[in-house]
Amino acid sequence: MDFPGRDQLFAFATPAEFASFFPEYADTADGVVSDKLIELSDGRGYACVLGIGILNFATNLTFLLGDAKRRGISISAVFILGVCGAYPGRGIDVLDVVRVDAESVGDMGYQDRDGSFYPFPSSVRATAPEHAPAHLQKLKSVVGLTVNRCTGTEELGLSRSRMFDADIENMEGAAGIAACMACRVPVFEIRAVSNMATTRDRESWKFNEALAALRKCVMCGE
Template sequence: MKILFVSATATEILPLMGFLDKSAIKKDENFYSFHQNDIYILITGPGLMSMTFAMTQFGSLNKIDLAINIGIAGTFDPDCMLGSVCNVYRDKIADLGAEFPDGSFQDIFEMKLTDKDEFPFKDGWVYSNSKTDVFHDLPKVSGVTVNMVSGNLSTIEKIKIKYRPDIESMEGAGFFYVCNLLHIPCLQIRSISNYIEPRNKANWKINDAVKNLNDTLIQFLADDYLNENA
């Protein structure tokens, strides 16, 4: 298989790269051979624009059998354990649209600027399109992607009421969008670093989230699934 791991930052994927440096054959910068599988690493930079540009400029994209967007995320669910890992099955941009004088918001689908069911959208969402169930043990969650991370109660409540998401990131919808348009099987695997609340980084568990995320990915690489599908 040819597998592409996509991360917004090096920090979020550094342990996996360390594992590959020790356990795989390094064929080029951010390109490895592991158990007869080609493993590519793409670090895009944070945000939708960086993600979209980096994905479309990746030269081997049309050869990829599975693309996996990995990273940390915030959760809207107060019962979700910090550091837990989840499988994002759908995503959408939560702040692309127009704000009105009364404080209400309409997204581009409600404004009739884009058809909510025009490919690759389904009711305004973009979905994981991978048929693999290799991460079947992870909880499936619904995500939103934002340009401005939610940090006050008003913004948080508006997003929760409008979209009922489980998690929030800054890149996920862009990743799904590119992969679906180019017909590349894709997954989005994230770990929870913080609760989405009035911003207070003292409460965040970034190190735990990064460790647990990368442990999950390393286990995926070591699993027989890769040998069976090489």
């Protein structure tokens, strides 16, 4: 694994995602607190579990980056890692692993009296992919949409995809990228598709399989 330095930070929303990447921490993952860096063994850098959603992810990541700087830890890059849903018709399948190079917030704006939704500008871009580790540069580049309310109907999924020209949906990406931009830390977002962002059907989701595919891609370069 050719990462840019030993002080990289692997950022997760949930304990389950963290434990899937670093199974040696599985027994203690549920007790990880969001305001602490986890120093990984064998000089692999740091990890953190920040919580689900825009507010948790942005606030806790900003705090941790500032705290690391105060402690003399120079974070070389942040890798936002997790699962996502893919919008139908975008050429992306369940279990694909993708690099999210741009994000917008999908439900920040206002609704007019006729029901039309008008989003506020909120686009952010991750660090240019040529600065990513070589094996991550090869991944499919996609546009992400960060939402507070996950898609549950085909109509909403198609509408969001068209409005933002987005490929995938998640709940933290834009927040993480914005926090890193504010702290001037390189950031890359890598996700695996666990489900399609359409009519909600939990039985068809492949959460564990997606996490396994993500770990294999990021940690093993496959």
